[in-house]
Amino acid sequence: MSTKIILCLVCFLVAFGICSCNIQQFWEGELLTSENETIEVSTPNETEMSGCNDHIDKNDDSKCDICSADYEDGCDNHIDKNDDSKCDICSADYEDGCDNHIDKDDNSKCDICSTDYEDGCDNHIDKDDNSKCDICSTDYEDGCDNHIDKDDDSKCDICSADYEDGCDNHIDKNDDSKCDICSTDYEDGCDNHIDKDDNSKCDICSIDYEDGCDNPLDGKKIIFIGDSYTYYGQTVLEKSQTNLTQKSRSGDKGYFYQLCQSKGVNVEVTNWTFGGHTLDALFGGNCSANRGCDGEDHKAYLTDKFFDYVVIQLGAASSDRFLLDMEIVTSFFKEANPNAQFVVLVPYSNYGTIGSTPTLAATALNNLKTVANDGVIVVDWGGVVMNILDGKTQVPGTNLVYEKNTFVVSKSAKDGYHPNQLSGYITTLMTYCAITGQSAVGQSYDFCNDPSLSPSGSNSKFFNFDKYISTYYIYNGATTNYPEIFASATDMVGIQKLIDEHLAAKAYMEYAYE
Numbered sequence: 001m002s003t004k005i006i007l008c009l010v011c012f013l014v015a016f017g018i019c020s021c022n023i024q025q026f027w028e029g030e031l032l033t034s035e036n037e038t039i040e041v042s043t044p045n046e047t048e049m050s051g052c053n054d055h056i057d058k059n060d061d062s063k064c065d066i067c068s069a070d071y072e073d074g075c076d077n078h079i080d081k082n083d084d085s086k087c088d089i090c091s092a093d094y095e096d097g098c099d100n101h102i103d104k105d106d107n108s109k110c111d112i113c114s115t116d117y118e119d120g121c122d123n124h125i126d127k128d129d130n131s132k133c134d135i136c137s138t139d140y141e142d143g144c145d146n147h148i149d150k151d152d153d154s155k156c157d158i159c160s161a162d163y164e165d166g167c168d169n170h171i172d173k174n175d176d177s178k179c180d181i182c183s184t185d186y187e188d189g190c191d192n193h194i195d196k197d198d199n200s201k202c203d204i205c206s207i208d209y210e211d212g213c214d215n216p217l218d219g220k221k222i223i224f225i226g227d228s229y230t231y232y233g234q235t236v237l238e239k240s241q242t243n244l245t246q247k248s249r250s251g252d253k254g255y256f257y258q259l260c261q262s263k264g265v266n267v268e269v270t271n272w273t274f275g276g277h278t279l280d281a282l283f284g285g286n287c288s289a290n291r292g293c294d295g296e297d298h299k300a301y302l303t304d305k306f307f308d309y310v311v312i313q314l315g316a317a318s319s320d321r322f323l324l325d326m327e328i329v330t331s332f333f334k335e336a337n338p339n340a341q342f343v344v345l346v347p348y349s350n351y352g353t354i355g356s357t358p359t360l361a362a363t364a365l366n367n368l369k370t371v372a373n374d375g376v377i378v379v380d381w382g383g384v385v386m387n388i389l390d391g392k393t394q395v396p397g398t399n400l401v402y403e404k405n406t407f408v409v410s411k412s413a414k415d416g417y418h419p420n421q422l423s424g425y426i427t428t429l430m431t432y433c434a435i436t437g438q439s440a441v442g443q444s445y446d447f448c449n450d451p452s453l454s455p456s457g458s459n460s461k462f463f464n465f466d467k468y469i470s471t472y473y474i475y476n477g478a479t480t481n482y483p484e485i486f487a488s489a490t491d492m493v494g495i496q497k498l499i500d501e502h503l504a505a506k507a508y509m510e511y512a513y514e
Contacts, residue, residue: 216436217260221268226313228275229347233424236271237462241291244301253455255428258447279325305336313345322367348382368508379434381427384502395494410478421448421468422482430499440496
Protein backbone atom coordinates (compact mmCIF):
# COMPACT_ATOMS: atom_id res chain seq x y z
CA MET A 1 0.00 0.00 0.00
CA SER A 2 1.44 3.35 -0.96
CA THR A 3 2.37 5.95 1.63
CA LYS A 4 -0.28 8.39 0.31
CA ILE A 5 -3.05 5.85 0.66
CA ILE A 6 -2.00 4.99 4.22
CA LEU A 7 -1.95 8.67 5.23
CA CYS A 8 -5.42 9.23 3.76
CA LEU A 9 -6.80 6.22 5.62
CA VAL A 10 -5.35 7.44 8.92
CA CYS A 11 -6.83 10.90 8.41
CA PHE A 12 -10.24 9.45 7.61
CA LEU A 13 -10.27 7.31 10.75
CA VAL A 14 -9.20 10.19 12.95
CA ALA A 15 -11.80 12.50 11.49
CA PHE A 16 -14.53 9.92 11.84
CA GLY A 17 -13.66 9.33 15.46
CA ILE A 18 -13.83 13.04 16.27
CA CYS A 19 -17.14 13.53 14.46
CA SER A 20 -18.61 10.46 16.14
CA CYS A 21 -17.59 11.83 19.50
CA ASN A 22 -19.11 15.17 18.70
CA ILE A 23 -22.35 13.67 17.40
CA GLN A 24 -22.71 11.56 20.53
CA GLN A 25 -21.97 14.57 22.74
CA PHE A 26 -24.50 16.69 20.76
CA TRP A 27 -27.36 14.28 21.37
CA GLU A 28 -26.37 14.02 25.02
CA GLY A 29 -26.89 17.77 25.30
CA GLU A 30 -23.40 19.22 24.93
CA LEU A 31 -20.84 19.94 22.28
CA LEU A 32 -17.07 20.44 22.53
CA THR A 33 -15.65 23.36 20.60
CA SER A 34 -12.16 23.51 19.14
CA GLU A 35 -11.09 25.16 22.40
CA ASN A 36 -12.53 22.19 24.38
CA GLU A 37 -15.28 24.45 25.82
CA THR A 38 -18.64 22.83 26.46
CA ILE A 39 -21.69 24.44 24.84
CA GLU A 40 -25.00 23.35 26.33
CA VAL A 41 -27.60 22.45 23.73
CA SER A 42 -31.18 22.93 24.87
CA THR A 43 -33.66 20.23 24.18
CA PRO A 44 -37.44 20.44 24.46
CA ASN A 45 -38.71 19.88 27.98
CA GLU A 46 -42.13 18.94 29.27
CA THR A 47 -43.11 22.54 30.12
CA GLU A 48 -42.25 23.88 26.68
CA MET A 49 -44.37 21.18 25.07
CA SER A 50 -47.46 22.03 27.17
CA GLY A 51 -50.64 23.65 25.85
CA CYS A 52 -49.29 27.17 26.18
CA ASN A 53 -47.33 28.79 23.38
CA ASP A 54 -46.17 31.89 25.14
CA HIS A 55 -45.44 31.46 28.81
CA ILE A 56 -45.72 34.54 30.98
CA ASP A 57 -45.30 35.04 34.70
CA LYS A 58 -46.42 38.55 35.61
CA ASN A 59 -46.88 37.81 39.31
CA ASP A 60 -43.39 36.29 39.37
CA ASP A 61 -44.34 33.06 41.19
CA SER A 62 -42.29 30.86 38.84
CA LYS A 63 -45.45 29.46 37.27
CA CYS A 64 -46.95 30.42 33.93
CA ASP A 65 -49.99 32.67 34.53
CA ILE A 66 -51.84 31.01 31.62
CA CYS A 67 -51.25 27.25 32.01
CA SER A 68 -49.74 27.10 35.54
CA ALA A 69 -46.77 25.04 34.40
CA ASP A 70 -43.50 25.55 36.27
CA TYR A 71 -41.67 28.35 34.58
CA GLU A 72 -38.16 29.29 35.67
CA ASP A 73 -37.92 32.85 34.35
CA GLY A 74 -40.46 35.09 36.09
CA CYS A 75 -40.08 37.88 33.56
CA ASP A 76 -39.13 37.42 29.91
CA ASN A 77 -39.39 40.98 28.74
CA HIS A 78 -38.44 43.63 31.23
CA ILE A 79 -40.19 46.96 30.81
CA ASP A 80 -40.04 50.18 32.81
CA LYS A 81 -42.66 52.60 31.52
CA ASN A 82 -42.73 54.73 34.65
CA ASP A 83 -38.96 55.04 34.50
CA ASP A 84 -38.18 54.11 38.11
CA SER A 85 -35.34 51.73 37.16
CA LYS A 86 -37.45 48.72 38.16
CA CYS A 87 -39.26 46.33 35.86
CA ASP A 88 -43.01 47.10 35.91
CA ILE A 89 -43.80 43.36 35.68
CA CYS A 90 -41.46 41.65 38.16
CA SER A 91 -40.02 44.68 40.05
CA ALA A 92 -36.43 43.60 39.47
CA ASP A 93 -33.85 46.38 39.22
CA TYR A 94 -33.63 47.37 35.62
CA GLU A 95 -31.01 49.77 34.33
CA ASP A 96 -32.69 51.10 31.19
CA GLY A 97 -35.87 52.98 32.03
CA CYS A 98 -37.07 53.11 28.45
CA ASP A 99 -36.20 50.61 25.73
CA ASN A 100 -38.16 52.06 22.86
CA HIS A 101 -38.43 55.82 22.80
CA ILE A 102 -41.46 57.24 21.07
CA ASP A 103 -42.71 60.80 20.60
CA LYS A 104 -46.10 60.76 18.94
CA ASP A 105 -47.12 64.21 20.16
CA ASP A 106 -43.95 65.60 18.60
CA ASN A 107 -42.73 67.61 21.62
CA SER A 108 -39.18 66.28 21.42
CA LYS A 109 -39.65 64.24 24.60
CA CYS A 110 -40.25 60.52 24.89
CA ASP A 111 -43.95 59.87 25.62
CA ILE A 112 -43.00 57.00 27.94
CA CYS A 113 -40.09 58.26 30.06
CA SER A 114 -40.13 62.01 29.20
CA THR A 115 -36.43 62.21 28.37
CA ASP A 116 -35.37 64.58 25.61
CA TYR A 117 -35.64 62.82 22.31
CA GLU A 118 -34.31 64.36 19.12
CA ASP A 119 -36.65 62.78 16.58
CA GLY A 120 -40.19 63.96 17.16
CA CYS A 121 -41.74 61.34 14.91
CA ASP A 122 -40.40 57.81 14.49
CA ASN A 123 -42.95 56.43 12.11
CA HIS A 124 -44.36 58.89 9.63
CA ILE A 125 -47.82 58.07 8.36
CA ASP A 126 -50.12 59.91 6.00
CA LYS A 127 -53.49 58.16 5.92
CA ASP A 128 -55.37 61.14 4.52
CA ASP A 129 -52.81 61.33 1.71
CA ASN A 130 -52.13 65.08 1.95
CA SER A 131 -48.35 64.70 1.81
CA LYS A 132 -48.02 65.64 5.48
CA CYS A 133 -47.40 63.26 8.36
CA ASP A 134 -50.63 62.75 10.34
CA ILE A 135 -48.66 62.64 13.60
CA CYS A 136 -46.16 65.50 13.39
CA SER A 137 -47.49 67.41 10.32
CA THR A 138 -44.10 67.63 8.62
CA ASP A 139 -44.01 67.44 4.83
CA TYR A 140 -43.88 63.83 3.84
CA GLU A 141 -43.30 62.78 0.24
CA ASP A 142 -44.98 59.38 0.23
CA GLY A 143 -48.71 59.75 0.74
CA CYS A 144 -49.20 56.08 1.57
CA ASP A 145 -46.59 53.90 3.28
CA ASN A 146 -48.62 50.80 3.86
CA HIS A 147 -51.17 49.97 1.20
CA ILE A 148 -54.26 48.15 2.39
CA ASP A 149 -57.32 46.91 0.54
CA LYS A 150 -59.93 45.73 3.02
CA ASP A 151 -62.80 45.96 0.54
CA ASP A 152 -60.79 43.81 -1.87
CA ASP A 153 -61.30 46.00 -4.94
CA SER A 154 -57.61 45.90 -5.93
CA LYS A 155 -57.18 49.54 -4.94
CA CYS A 156 -55.57 50.88 -1.79
CA ASP A 157 -58.27 52.03 0.64
CA ILE A 158 -56.09 54.96 1.75
CA CYS A 159 -54.68 56.47 -1.43
CA SER A 160 -56.72 54.63 -4.11
CA ALA A 161 -53.62 53.51 -5.99
CA ASP A 162 -53.87 50.19 -7.84
CA TYR A 163 -52.88 47.48 -5.43
CA GLU A 164 -52.61 43.86 -6.50
CA ASP A 165 -52.99 42.07 -3.18
CA GLY A 166 -56.50 42.49 -1.82
CA CYS A 167 -55.69 41.21 1.67
CA ASP A 168 -52.35 41.39 3.45
CA ASN A 169 -53.35 40.01 6.83
CA HIS A 170 -55.98 37.31 6.84
CA ILE A 171 -58.22 37.13 9.89
CA ASP A 172 -61.23 34.95 10.70
CA LYS A 173 -62.93 36.21 13.85
CA ASN A 174 -66.26 34.50 13.16
CA ASP A 175 -64.46 31.20 12.71
CA ASP A 176 -66.05 30.21 9.39
CA SER A 177 -62.70 29.25 7.81
CA LYS A 178 -62.88 32.24 5.47
CA CYS A 179 -60.98 35.52 5.82
CA ASP A 180 -63.31 38.20 7.19
CA ILE A 181 -61.68 40.80 4.95
CA CYS A 182 -61.37 39.18 1.53
CA SER A 183 -63.47 36.00 2.00
CA THR A 184 -60.77 33.66 0.74
CA ASP A 185 -60.50 30.24 2.37
CA TYR A 186 -58.44 30.51 5.54
CA GLU A 187 -57.51 27.39 7.46
CA ASP A 188 -57.06 28.76 10.99
CA GLY A 189 -60.30 30.10 12.41
CA CYS A 190 -58.67 31.70 15.44
CA ASP A 191 -55.03 32.67 15.77
CA ASN A 192 -55.03 34.15 19.23
CA HIS A 193 -57.50 32.73 21.71
CA ILE A 194 -58.67 35.17 24.36
CA ASP A 195 -61.31 34.88 27.09
CA LYS A 196 -61.78 38.27 28.74
CA ASP A 197 -65.25 37.51 30.13
CA ASP A 198 -63.83 34.44 31.87
CA ASN A 199 -66.46 31.98 30.61
CA SER A 200 -63.88 29.43 29.45
CA LYS A 201 -64.73 30.08 25.81
CA CYS A 202 -62.66 32.07 23.35
CA ASP A 203 -64.26 35.49 22.80
CA ILE A 204 -63.34 35.37 19.10
CA CYS A 205 -64.26 31.86 17.96
CA SER A 206 -66.26 30.59 21.00
CA ILE A 207 -64.42 27.29 21.31
CA ASP A 208 -63.71 25.96 24.79
CA TYR A 209 -60.68 27.67 26.21
CA GLU A 210 -59.27 26.75 29.60
CA ASP A 211 -57.64 30.04 30.54
CA GLY A 212 -59.99 32.88 31.40
CA CYS A 213 -59.09 36.46 32.14
CA ASP A 214 -60.60 37.92 35.26
CA ASN A 215 -62.20 41.34 35.03
CA PRO A 216 -63.14 42.70 38.46
CA LEU A 217 -66.43 44.03 37.07
CA ASP A 218 -67.63 40.83 35.42
CA GLY A 219 -70.83 39.58 37.02
CA LYS A 220 -70.83 42.45 39.52
CA LYS A 221 -73.48 44.92 40.68
CA ILE A 222 -72.64 48.61 40.54
CA ILE A 223 -74.64 51.65 41.63
CA PHE A 224 -74.08 55.26 40.53
CA ILE A 225 -75.14 57.83 43.13
CA GLY A 226 -75.27 61.54 42.45
CA ASP A 227 -77.06 64.25 40.53
CA SER A 228 -77.35 65.55 36.97
CA TYR A 229 -73.56 65.80 36.58
CA THR A 230 -73.58 62.03 36.18
CA TYR A 231 -76.67 61.44 34.05
CA TYR A 232 -76.39 64.47 31.73
CA GLY A 233 -73.37 62.95 29.99
CA GLN A 234 -75.19 59.59 29.76
CA THR A 235 -72.77 57.61 31.93
CA VAL A 236 -76.14 56.48 33.22
CA LEU A 237 -79.34 57.53 31.52
CA GLU A 238 -81.54 60.35 32.71
CA LYS A 239 -84.40 59.50 35.06
CA SER A 240 -87.41 61.35 36.46
CA GLN A 241 -86.85 63.04 39.81
CA THR A 242 -89.98 61.35 41.14
CA ASN A 243 -89.20 57.87 39.79
CA LEU A 244 -88.06 56.51 43.14
CA THR A 245 -88.23 52.72 43.18
CA GLN A 246 -85.12 50.58 42.90
CA LYS A 247 -86.76 48.27 40.35
CA SER A 248 -87.38 51.17 37.96
CA ARG A 249 -83.76 52.32 38.27
CA SER A 250 -82.04 48.95 37.91
CA GLY A 251 -80.71 47.60 34.62
CA ASP A 252 -79.47 50.98 33.40
CA LYS A 253 -78.05 50.73 29.87
CA GLY A 254 -76.04 53.98 29.73
CA TYR A 255 -72.47 54.49 28.58
CA PHE A 256 -70.93 52.58 31.48
CA TYR A 257 -73.00 49.48 30.76
CA GLN A 258 -72.27 49.76 27.03
CA LEU A 259 -68.50 50.05 27.59
CA CYS A 260 -68.56 46.93 29.76
CA GLN A 261 -70.58 45.11 27.10
CA SER A 262 -68.01 46.07 24.45
CA LYS A 263 -65.43 44.22 26.56
CA GLY A 264 -67.60 41.13 27.05
CA VAL A 265 -68.10 42.10 30.70
CA ASN A 266 -71.52 41.51 32.25
CA VAL A 267 -72.44 44.13 34.83
CA GLU A 268 -75.72 45.17 36.44
CA VAL A 269 -75.99 48.96 36.76
CA THR A 270 -78.37 50.80 39.08
CA ASN A 271 -78.90 54.51 38.42
CA TRP A 272 -79.45 56.33 41.75
CA THR A 273 -78.92 59.84 40.36
CA PHE A 274 -81.44 62.62 40.98
CA GLY A 275 -81.10 66.17 39.67
CA GLY A 276 -80.42 68.80 42.30
CA HIS A 277 -79.93 66.25 45.08
CA THR A 278 -77.07 66.25 47.54
CA LEU A 279 -75.96 63.11 49.32
CA ASP A 280 -77.70 64.41 52.42
CA ALA A 281 -80.96 64.65 50.45
CA LEU A 282 -80.55 61.07 49.28
CA PHE A 283 -79.28 59.44 52.48
CA GLY A 284 -80.02 61.87 55.30
CA GLY A 285 -83.67 61.00 55.83
CA ASN A 286 -86.50 63.19 54.56
CA CYS A 287 -85.56 64.71 51.20
CA SER A 288 -85.50 68.50 51.00
CA ALA A 289 -84.27 68.89 47.39
CA ASN A 290 -87.49 70.63 46.30
CA ARG A 291 -87.69 68.48 43.15
CA GLY A 292 -91.10 66.87 43.66
CA CYS A 293 -89.97 64.31 46.19
CA ASP A 294 -89.83 66.42 49.34
CA GLY A 295 -90.22 64.42 52.52
CA GLU A 296 -89.37 61.14 50.81
CA ASP A 297 -86.71 58.90 52.36
CA HIS A 298 -84.83 57.84 49.23
CA LYS A 299 -82.71 55.23 50.94
CA ALA A 300 -85.86 53.41 52.08
CA TYR A 301 -86.48 52.54 48.41
CA LEU A 302 -83.11 50.75 48.19
CA THR A 303 -84.55 47.43 49.28
CA ASP A 304 -81.47 45.55 48.00
CA LYS A 305 -78.37 47.26 49.38
CA PHE A 306 -75.87 44.65 48.18
CA PHE A 307 -73.52 46.18 45.62
CA ASP A 308 -69.96 45.30 44.68
CA TYR A 309 -69.08 48.85 43.58
CA VAL A 310 -70.62 52.11 44.76
CA VAL A 311 -69.76 55.12 42.57
CA ILE A 312 -70.44 58.41 44.32
CA GLN A 313 -70.52 61.74 42.51
CA LEU A 314 -70.25 64.64 44.90
CA GLY A 315 -71.17 68.08 43.65
CA ALA A 316 -68.62 69.74 45.91
CA ALA A 317 -65.72 67.78 47.37
CA SER A 318 -64.67 71.01 49.08
CA SER A 319 -67.80 70.97 51.22
CA ASP A 320 -67.37 70.60 54.97
CA ARG A 321 -69.94 67.76 54.77
CA PHE A 322 -67.85 65.71 52.31
CA LEU A 323 -66.31 63.32 54.84
CA LEU A 324 -69.50 63.06 56.89
CA ASP A 325 -71.56 62.25 53.78
CA MET A 326 -68.99 59.65 52.71
CA GLU A 327 -69.17 57.98 56.12
CA ILE A 328 -72.98 57.84 55.97
CA VAL A 329 -73.05 56.35 52.48
CA THR A 330 -70.25 53.83 52.97
CA SER A 331 -71.77 52.60 56.26
CA PHE A 332 -75.14 52.16 54.56
CA PHE A 333 -73.79 49.85 51.86
CA LYS A 334 -71.25 48.02 54.02
CA GLU A 335 -74.09 46.72 56.15
CA ALA A 336 -75.09 44.54 53.21
CA ASN A 337 -71.61 43.94 51.74
CA PRO A 338 -68.59 44.60 53.97
CA ASN A 339 -66.37 44.11 50.90
CA ALA A 340 -68.06 46.77 48.79
CA GLN A 341 -65.62 49.02 46.92
CA PHE A 342 -66.22 52.77 46.73
CA VAL A 343 -65.42 55.21 43.95
CA VAL A 344 -65.63 59.02 44.11
CA LEU A 345 -66.20 61.02 40.92
CA VAL A 346 -64.71 64.53 40.90
CA PRO A 347 -66.55 66.72 38.33
CA TYR A 348 -65.16 69.97 36.99
CA SER A 349 -67.51 71.88 39.31
CA ASN A 350 -64.97 71.21 42.07
CA TYR A 351 -62.55 73.49 40.23
CA GLY A 352 -64.70 76.59 40.30
CA THR A 353 -66.47 78.32 37.43
CA ILE A 354 -65.85 77.05 33.91
CA GLY A 355 -63.60 79.58 32.20
CA SER A 356 -61.79 80.57 35.38
CA THR A 357 -58.33 79.34 36.36
CA PRO A 358 -58.94 75.72 37.33
CA THR A 359 -57.75 75.17 40.88
CA LEU A 360 -58.85 72.40 43.19
CA ALA A 361 -59.25 74.00 46.61
CA ALA A 362 -57.05 72.87 49.48
CA THR A 363 -60.14 71.62 51.36
CA ALA A 364 -61.08 69.36 48.46
CA LEU A 365 -57.50 68.12 48.18
CA ASN A 366 -57.43 67.22 51.85
CA ASN A 367 -60.80 65.46 51.58
CA LEU A 368 -59.81 63.46 48.51
CA LYS A 369 -56.49 62.48 50.02
CA THR A 370 -58.28 61.32 53.19
CA VAL A 371 -60.71 59.02 51.38
CA ALA A 372 -58.01 57.76 49.01
CA ASN A 373 -55.92 56.71 52.00
CA ASP A 374 -58.97 54.82 53.24
CA GLY A 375 -59.06 52.78 50.02
CA VAL A 376 -61.60 54.81 48.05
CA ILE A 377 -60.88 55.04 44.30
CA VAL A 378 -60.74 58.68 43.18
CA VAL A 379 -61.76 59.41 39.57
CA ASP A 380 -60.90 63.02 38.86
CA TRP A 381 -62.50 63.29 35.43
CA GLY A 382 -63.08 67.01 36.00
CA GLY A 383 -59.33 67.51 36.25
CA VAL A 384 -58.80 66.05 32.77
CA VAL A 385 -61.39 68.42 31.27
CA MET A 386 -60.23 71.53 33.12
CA ASN A 387 -56.57 70.94 32.37
CA ILE A 388 -57.37 70.80 28.65
CA LEU A 389 -59.50 73.95 28.82
CA ASP A 390 -56.82 75.78 30.80
CA GLY A 391 -54.03 74.72 28.47
CA LYS A 392 -52.16 72.80 31.19
CA THR A 393 -52.34 69.77 28.92
CA GLN A 394 -52.95 69.39 25.22
CA VAL A 395 -54.58 66.52 23.36
CA PRO A 396 -51.67 64.93 21.45
CA GLY A 397 -51.76 65.32 17.69
CA THR A 398 -54.99 67.30 17.51
CA ASN A 399 -55.88 69.84 14.86
CA LEU A 400 -59.13 70.78 16.62
CA VAL A 401 -59.89 73.56 19.08
CA TYR A 402 -60.99 72.58 22.59
CA GLU A 403 -63.22 75.11 24.32
CA LYS A 404 -65.99 75.20 26.90
CA ASN A 405 -68.74 73.99 24.56
CA THR A 406 -66.56 71.00 23.65
CA PHE A 407 -67.40 69.53 27.06
CA VAL A 408 -70.35 71.55 28.41
CA VAL A 409 -73.92 72.07 27.20
CA SER A 410 -75.30 75.49 26.37
CA LYS A 411 -79.02 75.15 26.90
CA SER A 412 -79.83 78.55 28.38
CA ALA A 413 -78.29 81.58 30.01
CA LYS A 414 -78.55 79.73 33.34
CA ASP A 415 -77.55 76.27 32.11
CA GLY A 416 -74.06 76.34 30.73
CA TYR A 417 -72.47 73.93 33.18
CA HIS A 418 -73.83 70.40 32.62
CA PRO A 419 -71.46 67.84 31.04
CA ASN A 420 -72.17 66.68 27.49
CA GLN A 421 -71.69 63.26 25.91
CA LEU A 422 -67.91 63.67 25.52
CA SER A 423 -67.60 64.49 29.22
CA GLY A 424 -69.89 61.54 29.92
CA TYR A 425 -67.62 59.23 27.96
CA ILE A 426 -64.56 60.53 29.83
CA THR A 427 -66.39 59.92 33.13
CA THR A 428 -67.34 56.42 31.99
CA LEU A 429 -63.91 55.44 30.71
CA MET A 430 -62.00 56.79 33.70
CA THR A 431 -64.31 54.95 36.09
CA TYR A 432 -63.93 51.70 34.15
CA CYS A 433 -60.14 51.98 33.98
CA ALA A 434 -59.77 53.02 37.61
CA ILE A 435 -61.69 49.92 38.72
CA THR A 436 -60.20 47.39 36.32
CA GLY A 437 -56.65 48.77 36.06
CA GLN A 438 -56.86 48.60 32.26
CA SER A 439 -55.42 51.26 29.98
CA ALA A 440 -57.85 53.75 28.46
CA VAL A 441 -56.01 53.62 25.13
CA GLY A 442 -57.83 51.51 22.57
CA GLN A 443 -61.11 51.25 24.49
CA SER A 444 -64.33 51.40 22.48
CA TYR A 445 -66.52 54.48 22.03
CA ASP A 446 -68.64 53.43 19.03
CA PHE A 447 -71.67 53.04 21.30
CA CYS A 448 -71.67 56.75 22.18
CA ASN A 449 -73.45 57.63 18.93
CA ASP A 450 -75.49 54.52 18.20
CA PRO A 451 -79.21 55.46 18.29
CA SER A 452 -80.17 51.79 18.02
CA LEU A 453 -79.12 51.42 21.67
CA SER A 454 -81.64 53.97 22.92
CA PRO A 455 -84.31 52.51 25.22
CA SER A 456 -86.61 55.39 24.19
CA GLY A 457 -86.46 54.82 20.44
CA SER A 458 -84.21 56.06 17.65
CA ASN A 459 -85.63 59.59 17.93
CA SER A 460 -84.32 59.93 21.48
CA LYS A 461 -81.39 62.09 22.56
CA PHE A 462 -79.80 59.00 24.10
CA PHE A 463 -76.81 57.69 22.09
CA ASN A 464 -77.55 60.27 19.40
CA PHE A 465 -75.23 63.24 18.90
CA ASP A 466 -77.58 65.12 16.56
CA LYS A 467 -80.61 64.84 18.85
CA TYR A 468 -78.53 65.65 21.91
CA ILE A 469 -77.10 68.81 20.32
CA SER A 470 -80.51 69.96 19.09
CA THR A 471 -81.81 69.53 22.66
CA TYR A 472 -78.99 71.03 24.71
CA TYR A 473 -77.19 73.50 22.41
CA ILE A 474 -79.97 76.01 21.80
CA TYR A 475 -78.84 79.12 23.68
CA ASN A 476 -77.84 82.12 21.58
CA GLY A 477 -76.82 80.08 18.52
CA ALA A 478 -74.55 77.78 20.50
CA THR A 479 -72.36 75.26 18.65
CA THR A 480 -70.11 72.41 19.71
CA ASN A 481 -67.42 70.33 18.02
CA TYR A 482 -67.47 67.20 20.18
CA PRO A 483 -68.87 65.01 17.34
CA GLU A 484 -65.79 65.97 15.29
CA ILE A 485 -63.59 64.87 18.18
CA PHE A 486 -65.35 61.51 18.38
CA ALA A 487 -64.84 61.17 14.62
CA SER A 488 -61.09 61.78 14.94
CA ALA A 489 -59.18 58.64 15.91
CA THR A 490 -56.14 60.79 16.71
CA ASP A 491 -58.08 62.97 19.15
CA MET A 492 -59.79 60.07 20.88
CA VAL A 493 -56.51 58.24 21.40
CA GLY A 494 -55.03 61.51 22.65
CA ILE A 495 -57.81 61.91 25.22
CA GLN A 496 -57.41 58.29 26.26
CA LYS A 497 -53.69 58.88 26.83
CA LEU A 498 -54.44 61.92 29.00
CA ILE A 499 -56.85 59.77 31.03
CA ASP A 500 -54.11 57.19 31.66
CA GLU A 501 -51.65 59.89 32.67
CA HIS A 502 -54.14 61.61 34.98
CA LEU A 503 -55.16 58.40 36.71
CA ALA A 504 -51.51 57.48 37.25
CA ALA A 505 -50.51 60.94 38.51
CA LYS A 506 -52.95 61.05 41.46
CA ALA A 507 -52.15 64.74 41.79
CA TYR A 508 -54.51 65.16 44.74
CA MET A 509 -52.16 62.99 46.82
CA GLU A 510 -49.32 65.48 46.43
CA TYR A 511 -51.27 68.75 46.29
CA ALA A 512 -50.04 69.19 42.74
CA TYR A 513 -52.96 71.21 41.35
CA GLU A 514 -52.09 74.58 42.86
